Amino acid sequence: MADEMVRLAQKFINTTYNQGATLGIPKLEEDGRTGWPTMYALTRALQYEMGITALSNSFGPTTLSTLQSKYPKLDDSTVPSANFCRILQAALYCKGYDGGEIDGRYGDRVKAAVTGLKSDMGLDTVFPGSALEPKVVKGLLTMDAYVTVSGGSDAVRAIQQWLNGRYVNRRDFFVIPCDGYHSRDVARSMLLAIQYELGMADGTANGNFGPGTQAGLKAHPVALGATGTWSTLFTAAMILNRRDVPLGDFTAAVESGVEAFQSFSALPVTGAGDFPTWASLLVSYGDQSRRGAACDGVTKITPARAQALKDAGYRYVGRYLSNPSTTSLPEKQIQPGELATIKQYGLRCFPIYQTYSRSAEYFSYAQGTSDAFRAIEWARIHGFKPGTTIYFAVDYDATDAEVSSSVLPHFRGVHHTISENSSYRVGIYGPRNVCRRVADAGYTETSFVSDMSSGFSGNLGHPLPGNWAFDQISTITVGSGEAAIEIDNGIASGRDTGQGDFDPGTDPVAGLDVDLDRTAYRDSMLRDVQSYLTSIGVPETGGACWTDSDWAALGGVSTTKAYDTVLGADALFTSLARELKLRKALIQAPVLWELRTLSPLDTVADDAVRNGIADDSATGWGRISARDAIAARNHCLQEGLINGSPLTEADLRQVWDNLQDPFYNIRSVAYLMVFNAHRLGIGRPGPTTGQADTQALLARYDGVGEDAQQYGRELIGLYGVLESYNALSRTK
Numbered sequence: 001m002a003d004e005m006v007r008l009a010q011k012f013i014n015t016t017y018n019q020g021a022t023l024g025i026p027k028l029e030e031d032g033r034t035g036w037p038t039m040y041a042l043t044r045a046l047q048y049e050m051g052i053t054a055l056s057n058s059f060g061p062t063t064l065s066t067l068q069s070k071y072p073k074l075d076d077s078t079v080p081s082a083n084f085c086r087i088l089q090a091a092l093y094c095k096g097y098d099g100g101e102i103d104g105r106y107g108d109r110v111k112a113a114v115t116g117l118k119s120d121m122g123l124d125t126v127f128p129g130s131a132l133e134p135k136v137v138k139g140l141l142t143m144d145a146y147v148t149v150s151g152g153s154d155a156v157r158a159i160q161q162w163l164n165g166r167y168v169n170r171r172d173f174f175v176i177p178c179d180g181y182h183s184r185d186v187a188r189s190m191l192l193a194i195q196y197e198l199g200m201a202d203g204t205a206n207g208n209f210g211p212g213t214q215a216g217l218k219a220h221p222v223a224l225g226a227t228g229t230w231s232t233l234f235t236a237a238m239i240l241n242r243r244d245v246p247l248g249d250f251t252a253a254v255e256s257g258v259e260a261f262q263s264f265s266a267l268p269v270t271g272a273g274d275f276p277t278w279a280s281l282l283v284s285y286g287d288q289s290r291r292g293a294a295c296d297g298v299t300k301i302t303p304a305r306a307q308a309l310k311d312a313g314y315r316y317v318g319r320y321l322s323n324p325s326t327t328s329l330p331e332k333q334i335q336p337g338e339l340a341t342i343k344q345y346g347l348r349c350f351p352i353y354q355t356y357s358r359s360a361e362y363f364s365y366a367q368g369t370s371d372a373f374r375a376i377e378w379a380r381i382h383g384f385k386p387g388t389t390i391y392f393a394v395d396y397d398a399t400d401a402e403v404s405s406s407v408l409p410h411f412r413g414v415h416h417t418i419s420e421n422s423s424y425r426v427g428i429y430g431p432r433n434v435c436r437r438v439a440d441a442g443y444t445e446t447s448f449v450s451d452m453s454s455g456f457s458g459n460l461g462h463p464l465p466g467n468w469a470f471d472q473i474s475t476i477t478v479g480s481g482e483a484a485i486e487i488d489n490g491i492a493s494g495r496d497t498g499q500g501d502f503d504p505g506t507d508p509v510a511g512l513d514v515d516l517d518r519t520a521y522r523d524s525m526l527r528d529v530q531s532y533l534t535s536i537g538v539p540e541t542g543g544a545c546w547t548d549s550d551w552a553a554l555g556g557v558s559t560t561k562a563y564d565t566v567l568g569a570d571a572l573f574t575s576l577a578r579e580l581k582l583r584k585a586l587i588q589a590p591v592l593w594e595l596r597t598l599s600p601l602d603t604v605a606d607d608a609v610r611n612g613i614a615d616d617s618a619t620g621w622g623r624i625s626a627r628d629a630i631a632a633r634n635h636c637l638q639e640g641l642i643n644g645s646p647l648t649e650a651d652l653r654q655v656w657d658n659l660q661d662p663f664y665n666i667r668s669v670a671y672l673m674v675f676n677a678h679r680l681g682i683g684r685p686g687p688t689t690g691q692a693d694t695q696a697l698l699a700r701y702d703g704v705g706e707d708a709q710q711y712g713r714e715l716i717g718l719y720g721v722l723e724s725y726n727a728l729s730r731t732k
Contacts, residue, residue, distance in 0.1 A: 002032030008102055009090030013041045016083055023048060024055035034094040036143060042091050043141045049084045059138045067134040075131040076106040085110075088132065091140045092117070096147075120146035121175055122161025126168060135168055139175035152180020158247060159236040163189050171202035182240045182461035190237060191282060197229055209283045209454070214275070222273035226250035234273045237281035241463045265464060266292075266471075266491050284432065284451040284459035288474040294318070294490035296352065296448075296472065298332040301485075306345035308479030309487075316348050316498045318448065318470065318490075321378035321390070324355045334382050339502045348498035350470070351375075351384055352429060352448070354393035363394070363406035366571060368413025369663060373575030376422045383505030386423030389469075389496050391448045394430030397456040403437050411443040413663070420642050420667075421579055427469065427496065431458030436465040446496045448472065452488065469496035511687045513577045513584040516570050517729045525725040529592070530559050532721050536714055538596060562595035565621070569666060576670040580641065582685040585722035586694065587670045589715050590701050592722075594623035615652060620665035626656035629668040632675040641674065676700040694719060 010028040017025045025044045028037060040057040047055050050066050071078055079085045082104025089110060092099030097113035111130035118124050118136060127133050132140070139146075148157050160178040163186075167173040173192055176185045188207040195205035198216035222234045231250045238245045238257060245257040255271045262269045265280050280286035295309065296318030309317065323333035334351075342349050353375040356362055375390050384390075392414055398407055411428065418426050428435050428444045435447035446469035453459060464471065471491040478485055516522075530540060541558045557565075566573070566588055577584035605617035618625045630647040637644055647655060658664045677684050680700055682693050689697075698719060699712025 003034070003093070004032060005093040005099070005102070006034050006038070007032035009042075009093050010038055012086055012090055012102055013038075013045060016086070017041075017045055017048070034143070038094055039091075039141055039143060042087055042094070045087050046084070046137075046141070049081065049087065059141050064134055064138055067137060071134070073131040073133060074106075074137070075129075076111075078131075079106050088137070088140070091137075095140060117146065120161075121178055122164040123168060123175070126165050135175055144175075144177035145179040146177065148178075148180035153239075154180060155239050155247065156180045156182060156186075159239060160186060162232070162236070162247075163193055167193055167196060170196055170205070172205065172207075184457055184460040186240065187282075187460045190233070190240070193233060194282075197233065209279075214279070217278045218275045221275070221278075222250050224250055224252065224255045224271070226273075234278070234281075237278070240461070241281055266493055284449075284454045284456075284462075285473040286451070290473065290489075290491065292471070292473070292489055292491035294350075294470045294492040295478075295487035296470075296490065297485060297487040298329045299485050299487075300331040300335045301338050301341055301347070302482070303341055303345070304481075304483035305479060305485040306341050306347060308483040308485065310345050310347060312478045314347070314478070314487075316350060316470070316490075316492055317342060318350050318352050318391070318488075321351050321353050321375055321382065322355075339382060339505075343500060343502060346500075348500040349502075350391065350427075350448075350496060350498035351379060351382070351388060352391045352393060353378070354395060354429070357393045358396045360398065360402040360406045363402075363410035365409040365413040365663065366569065368392075368410035369417050370413075370571035370575050371410075372414040372417035372426075373421065373579055376418065376424065377508075377578060379422075379424060381506055381508055383502040384424070384499060385501065385503055387425065388499050389425040389427040389446055390418070391427040391429045394428065394434050395450070397431060397453065397458055398434050399457065400433065400437075403434055407434060408438065408441055408443070411438045411441070415443040416663075417575075420644060423643070431456045432462040432465060433458040435468070436462065439465055439467045448490075467495060469493055509578075509581060511730065512581065513574050513726050514729050515574050516567065516725065517732055518567065518570075520732075521725045521728060522567065525721070526560065526563050528721045528724075529563055529718070532717050533559055533596065536717065557595050557598055559596055562592050565595055566592045569662065572663060572666055576667060580670055580674060580685075581687065582670075582673065583687060583689065583694075583723060584726050585719045586673055586685055586689075586697065587666065588722050589698065589719040591622045591666060591669055593715055593718060594618075595621055598623075609653075609656060616656060619656060620659040621662050622665050622669040624659060624665060624668050624672060626652050626659060628672055629655050629659060632668060632672040635675040635678055636671045639674075642671070672701065673697055691716065 007030050010030045013025065014027050014030065017023055025041055025048065028041055043057060043059050044055040047063055050070060052062060052066060074088065085104045085106050086102050089099035089102045092110065092113045095117065097117055098109050099113055100107055100109040114130045114132055117140065118127050121136065121139060123136065127136065148154055157178050157180040160176055164175050164178070168175060173189065176189050177183065191207045191209060191213065192205055194217065195213055220230050222231050227249045232248055234250065235245055235247050235254055238261065239247060241261065243257045243261055245254045258273065258277065259269050259271045262277060267276050267280060276287040276290065291313060293314055294316040295314050301317060319334045320332050321334065323329060339349060353371060355371065371392060375392070379388060379390060394407055415426050418424050426444050427446045427448060428438050429448040429450060431450055431453065435449055438444050439447060446467050447465045448470040449464060449468050449472060451459060451471050451473050452475065472488045473491060474489045476487060476489050478487060540560065541556065573584050573587050576587060602623065605614065606619050608614035609617050616626045630651065633642065634646050636642045637646060659668060673685055676697050680696055682696065685697060695712045695716040698715040699708045702708040702711035
């Protein structure tokens, strides 16, 4: 929401520093909205007023030391100029405090605002009064909040205020937010606090969980009856891990909470704040000297290595279903005979699926759908039994915004596909926050947590997800000689025990379709599609029953656009073709045709359903009716090709609505092709289905009668063009 005083603060920057580009102070948009651009401009203006020549967005060591040396306290008698004061007033408004009239006067309203700010920061005792100390100014010129924000915890805020008040005068401790949220800054501040209490000097204390800090914690266990600073720090760490205990003394309630935390985290249940518990509370990987029962790795489990793992106490081994690289990590993928070795030595395996999952750009609903189909295929090839949980990787530090925009849609696609097309279960490998959010959305059953990456924002300040199965905490080598194997050591919760027995597995089916080589074939394939369609009276644009103006006004789809639309979903077409073991062109041809030949009557029919005049129409990319989709899905359900509940006439409108989703629509087109073979009394379509049966299937897609037969005659040519290029991709 825009704020008039924030707008005036922005105007002050623009008018006072109207040579901003020359000075290094960018012009602000005067929109009344607080944001980093405004805070950066105020920071640069403050630097300018203090005589710093190299202006920066960062309120770094130079800015802080200059402020400390020149103005250790800013108040009505020490503010050096009216503009300096206006900067402070503007910052107060951007923080939500009453900064006066931005008039350059450090008056009563400013003093009251500063007093309130320092109280909110937890600094009213250490910094009493209405003056601004340099570290308070540094905090003022951030986007940090000092009141509990929506969804924040008052208990967490009390810890943040306590930390500020106790440690702000240490050199490397800066005012942290008091917003009720655990975060990277809070996690680092907790470690600094512990280091200060251990007696580390400024410059030695660094906020890292190093050997000195670990040794100190081993010497400072806390237990029932403990009081004082160490007890407060320990209970603070418990609260920051979302444990409902009181801050302060180690009471019986705290002891009970510790026992619950230890049990949840698979730690020895002592009820005391021993080192393993301290470590698990403070850093994601916890005590890395722990040896778990789970591991994962990129090296083949040979008999010698299996024995070494078993002797070291490991029971569960994570191995990769596939390896997208043919050159690096040659043993990353499960190797022939490996699962038999795992079984023979009494180990159990949990499968991992990962391709190039290291940035937000990779993740989408479409990619999740494709990944799930590939994982199903590989799991069956290796012989994993129904009920196996497959862990899909998010192997990077996804921000919360990226989880919302990319990762959640991706796992919606994974979950939908695994649920509809297999008897496997969905797990996730990734940082804590990613695992928790995807689980909360209902897309995963268990989590494999990448806790070794303690610096990930998705691990810092986040507790273990409630459904964690495996917790990856360290990289070690087990065994020696030919039995030596490097593994990622992990803790097992027991929520997933992997698989200890396997089906014989299957060889990959030869001759199935693959993704089109777009670089090689996109343009030539389009030219051939255009040429064929033109030859049967369907030009690049327009149509027999359209004027060009009507065609454009009603959203007509050109051949190129229809082609690119289908090509954009190539991974889904490929996945469905491989899953159902039929030719991809059999699904592509009707979808491309129906997109290209969309008519005004189709639009009218869809509107009639939307407005309640009709109950069904041929709709979506493939112009498929809800009744046909219901019949096709029920047939595939009966044949064991998909999972779900039978659909009835009562589901008609919901299915019609679902058909507006291209992914649901394309799936339904594929299932209809299988059903149409049943209707025609011919064999299920497959890689070797002949031309006559293929044409019959295409004709039946349009119904029965002479019009349908003509439809089949026209589409068999389009099918031939598409199949010729799919065949080239298959044989590359």
